[in-house]
Amino acid sequence: MPTDDTLDKAVERFASLYEGKVLPMEVQMDGERSLRVRIEKGGSELHPVEALFAFHRGAIYMIIGAARDGHECASAVEDIRKTWKWIEFESPLKAPVLDPRPTLVFGGNISLRLPVNAYSWPIENPQSVEEWGLRYLGDNNSPFIVRVTTVQRNPQLTLAETGRNLVEGLGRTAKFGHAPEWRQVAGPTERRMTSSVEVTIPNGTKVHVQLALVVIGEKELAFLNFTELPSSPEERANCDKLAEEIVKSVQRNKPADASKKP
Secondary structure, eight states, X not given: XXXXXXXXXXXXXXXXXXTXXXXXXXXXXXXXXXEEEEOOOOOSSOEEEEEEXXXXXXXXXXXXXXXXXXXXXXXXXXXXXXXXXXXXXXXXXXXXXXXXXXXXXXXXXXXXXXXXXXXXXXXXXXXXXXXXXXXXXXXXXXXXXXXXXXXXXXXXXXXXXXXHHHHHHHTTTSEESSOOOEEEOOSSSOEEEEXXXXXXXXXXXXXXXXXXXXXXETTEEEEEEEEEOOSSHHHHHHHHHHHHHHHHHOEEOOHHHHTSOO
């Protein structure tokens, strides 16, 4: 985790990178020590000319002002500094909202609705695995993650039987507090999901997990794995509701739909 000493080092690195200088006078951002960098090296393109750094609650914050030659933004950066107010971070699980617009995945072949402000990160196999999360800036962790994969469907097994087999496979690397029960969920095709169950993952961390299976084709299923870290019963209930609404929204797109941009 960054410290106040890290702030000085970050400022020095930034100043060195852009051939700027750290201004000698320390200033305050709503009571927190902050440092300022000025860059006088010009250029016809938009480039950083002012930067403000502050350390607050274990994180370094940086405000950068950019301009072209003949323009300045020092006054604008100063206005931001003077009016800056720190606020308490709010958990994204306090009142999560689903985006009304569907997100297209796997080349547009499948769509689902995700929470507003959900973000994704690079995955090794983006053709068959996609993952999104909600970030809590208070500790820079993701208390809600949904991982979507496509799996081959065995027509000789029911969804509940397929689900039990998947749990058995996951149990080789993660310890389930109890065997999750599968229940039916409404939707245009058959789909089932589990209630929340506490799981101990390989590094020893305990998380809450919900699993879901959705029929998306004669020989294909969507498998959704929800990893959750609620901090209160209210957040636990919100996770349950959010996961179920996501599962309900999953559907296979028609060829015409798959050509649309997300």
